[in-house]
Amino acid sequence: MPSAQHLPLSVAALRRTRQAARFGGVMHYFDSIDSTNTAARRLALDGATEGTVVIAETQTKGRGRLGRAWVSPPFRNLYLSIIVRPPIATADAPQLVLVAGLAVAETVREWTARAAIKWPNDVLVDGRKVAGILTEMDDDDDRVRFVIIGIGVNLNSVATDFPPELRDKAVGLCTAVGAPIDRVAFTDHLLSRLEERYELFVHQGFAAVGPLWEGLSCLTGKPVEVDDGYRRYAGVAVGIAGDGSLRLRDATGSEIRVVVGDVTVVGGYDGA
Ligand code: BT5
Numbered sequence: 001m002p003s004a005q006h007l008p009l010s011v012a013a014l015r016r017t018r019q020a021a022r023f024g025g026v027m028h029y030f031d032s033i034d035s036t037n038t039a040a041r042r043l044a045l046d047g048a049t050e051g052t053v054v055i056a057e058t059q060t061k062g063r064g065r066l067g068r069a070w071v072s073p074p075f076r077n078l079y080l081s082i083i084v085r086p087p088i089a090t091a092d093a094p095q096l097v098l099v100a101g102l103a104v105a106e107t108v109r110e111w112t113a114r115a116a117i118k119w120p121n122d123v124l125v126d127g128r129k130v131a132g133i134l135t136e137m138d139d140d141d142d143r144v145r146f147v148i149i150g151i152g153v154n155l156n157s158v159a160t161d162f163p164p165e166l167r168d169k170a171v172g173l174c175t176a177v178g179a180p181i182d183r184v185a186f187t188d189h190l191l192s193r194l195e196e197r198y199e200l201f202v203h204q205g206f207a208a209v210g211p212l213w214e215g216l217s218c219l220t221g222k223p224v225e226v227d228d229g230y231r232r233y234a235g236v237a238v239g240i241a242g243d244g245s246l247r248l249r250d251a252t253g254s255e256i257r258v259v260v261g262d263v264t265v266v267g268g269y270d271g272a
Helices: 011-018 036-045 095-108 173-177 183-204 206-215
Strands: 027-033 053-059 078-084 115-118 122-125 128-140 143-153 223-227 232-240 246-249 255-258 262-265
Touching: 011 027, 011 053, 011 183, 027 036, 036 053, 036 078, 036 128, 036 143, 078 183, 095 115, 095 122, 095 128, 095 143, 095 183, 095 206, 143 183, 183 206, 206 232, 223 246, 232 255
Parallel strands: 027 053
Antiparallel strands: 053 078, 078 143, 115 122, 122 128, 128 143, 223 232, 223 262, 232 246, 246 255
């Protein structure tokens, strides 16, 4: 099991492994910061190049979607943001959250095959959230100027690191694997995957990513409810559409497409 003593990330070792790479070739490392997404946004506005990474040991204002908080205990996990400047239309930018989700899920699966993606931005292990993704965009005349892809992965957090209300919803990869996770190795593999999947998306479009994403989705075939902040939809998840929206089949047999929202699986995940 993970050691009780959590040490700082060996950032020199990580920099050595990434020095020739596009993603992570430039890396900013902080002991503590408000939010790596906020820091990356500041750097992007100052002209930082694509692939610039911000990593922090802890965040005082780690963010999820819709102003929600991301629990960020120090020296255990990964809190990372990366700047990308994709040559795409603003309307296609939400697909990047799925591209990143695929890369995170594929990386987690190098440690355990029990990982799956939950639309739109969660990676689960055994039905519990091991990682979340938050993308934030800056655009100009319908073209994307930059997107900050923020990724939080619970690597060496144990149940007591989470507030009580999260203990049955969140999990550390170490708990699933039964051993401490090497944060340098995980981050290196994640950045390589992310670079690979991002290149695929930029050069071949979401059509090339969608089938890979579908292969790791835990929702397909499940009865779900989706809350988009305005209304709730109910149906069976049948996959994602070409633009990355979630396809549901409702009780009347009609198809509904949901662009944003929080999904609940009716009856849970059968332990999967
Ligand atoms: C997300 O939002 O899942 C996106 C999380 C992105 C975090 C990264 S860390 C690096 C970068 N910098 C930032 O400031 N953010 C990004 P959402 O789908 O809204 O889920 C948020 C919800 O997940 C919370 O309301 C909690 O219920 C739950 N949660 C919070 N912290 C968690 C954790 N460490 N592990 C699992 N679940 C958590």
